[in-house]
Amino acid sequence: MTIDLRALAAEDWEEFCLRLVRAFGGPGGAPEETAMWRGLLPVERAIVARADGGIVGTAGAFDFRMSLPGGALLDTAGVTMVSVQPTHRRRGVLSAMMRRQLGDLHERGTAVAVLTASEPSIYGRFGYGAATRQMHGGIDTTRVTVAVPPGADAVRMRLVTPAEGAAACEAVYARVVPTRPGMLARQPGWEQLPLLDPPGNRGGYGERLCVLAETDGEVRGYARYAVRAGGTTFGVPDGSVKLHDVEALDPVTYAALWRYLTDTDLVARLTFHNRPVDDPVQQIVSDIRRCGFGWRDGLYVRLVDLxxxxxxxxxxxxxxxxxxxxxxxxxxxxxxxxxxxxxxxxxxxxxxxxxxxxxxxxxxxxxxxxxxxxxxxxxxxxxxxxxxxxxxxxxxxxxxxxxxxxxxxx
Missing domain, CATH: 3.30.1050.10 (SCP2 sterol-binding domain)
Incomplete structure (x- = not known):
């Protein structure tokens, strides 16, 4: 089989998306989600593999700035949308695209590439190492309380829509990024991602909410979350809160936000799927055994220019x-x-x-x-x-x- 590797042409975007969705076996994203990714992905940084008259492989790369140990931000390639059609797997398509992409990145002077892996066993073959982990958990809010340090009662919570709170949230996020390696500074357009909330993706939860945590009129933290109403168990409401993201500039504000989230009325649990494995929430819950904390692999890192x-x-x-x-x-x-x-x-x-x-x-x-x-x-x-x-x-x-x-x- 002859594989023709080339840059993605703008007119091939729809076929690129169709083949990508088919490879992953999903229904595809909502129109607003597809439009967002199209605006974020530099077409000239995407590769298509053509064979047998059509696209059989896809790969792209976002332009990121990633925080490193020491606080510096490094221009980084975010490898994404990698797929091979089920009819053309194990025939060298992925290897050809990965080698081509790494060669292109090296020629451009990119020092590091990163990706998230749908299957962790794949990308080690190409020099990507699992560099970060993410913690998930579910807190029994009927049995667990959150300890807050002095000053937490002075933190004011203000509920707004995600769009109304976007600028304040982004300002807090930007200040947090240099403090932890692996975080991605928001490049233009990426501020849309936390606001993306298609009804078809909610899984029974309500629309996304945003709470701003303020002290003396200054926004010091935020949380974005959604609530799912439940029935009752022995007459006790058993709804749930799904936390999307939470950040704060100081420990007092952070603890106050977790207290707010776990005190939500008519719910019995709070779930989250991506926090740092050393997240301070582990130290302020009253009963860690009723939190179901666990972890999985997160970001994979490849040194392109060692x-x-x-x-x-x-x-x-x-x-x-x-x-x-x-x-x-x-x-x-x-x-x-x-x-x-x-x-x-x-x-x-x-x-x-x-x-x-x-x-x-x-x-x-x-x-x-x-x-x-x-x-x-x-x-x-x-x-x-x-x-x-x-x-x-x-x-x-x-x-x-x-x-x-x-x-x-x-």
Missing amino acids: PAALEARGYAAPADVVLDVQDAVCPWNAGRWRLSADVKGAACERTTDPADLALDAKELGTAYLGGHGLRALAGAGLVTELRQGALAEASAAFRSDLEPWLPHFF
Whole structure:
């Protein structure tokens, strides 16, 4: 089979969407959702694979700015809309698109690519490592209370529509982004995503609501959520609250928001599907066993330009180590690199010196945002220490004070 890879032409957008929906087996999004994605995706950054007279594979890339350890924002490619038609799987289509895309990104000077995986086993073959996790949970609000610090009673809650609260929410979000690795700064157009609320996607919940948390007239936090009315169990209402997102600029406001959410009338539970695995809510609930907290994989990271990526992030401790990196997909990254880093900055250059650690590019992606320690990866046999003490040195340098986290899908 001959695979013809080319950039997506504007006139092929409808076929691109049709093939994408067919590959995932879904009904497709609401018209307003499709229109939003069309406005966000740079057509010239999308690839189509053609064979047998039509599109058989798709892949795109958004333009992001991602927070790194140390607070810097890095231009990052957000790989998305990757699909292969069921009639053309296991015939090299995906491999051809992934290699082409990574080559294009390298030529453009992009240092890092990220994605979320529908099937986690796929993208490790192309050097993507699982770098973040997300916590989900369901709080029994009839049995669990939230402890709030002094000052929480002075936080005023103001209920508005998501559109009315959008500007204030975005201002809070922008201030939070540099504090946690993995968060994505809102590029133009992405402020629409939290407002997208097609009735067909609500799953029995009401329209999305927004509450602004204010102190002395300043918005210090917000939550966007929806409520589903329920029946009664032994005469007790058993509706539920679904939390979409919540952010705050200080611990008092954050706790006050969680108290507000868990105090909603006529509900028995609160559910959420994406919070950081070190979210402070775990410390303020009265009974963690009645919260059903769990986690799953989140953002996958791929170093496209290894030295540029390693020099862009901050480091928690000094390190001077030689990394022997294997990279079968991006051979320009393979070889030995000396990383000299401290809290002031980093340099990464090719070297012929003996290696201190040996690892694959995938493991560097996993460790890049500071959530998965190199020592833990070594314990799994994925990093090899060649100089005694190098593993502890590098692992301490790479770690982040806060767990990295991707706040929304793409």
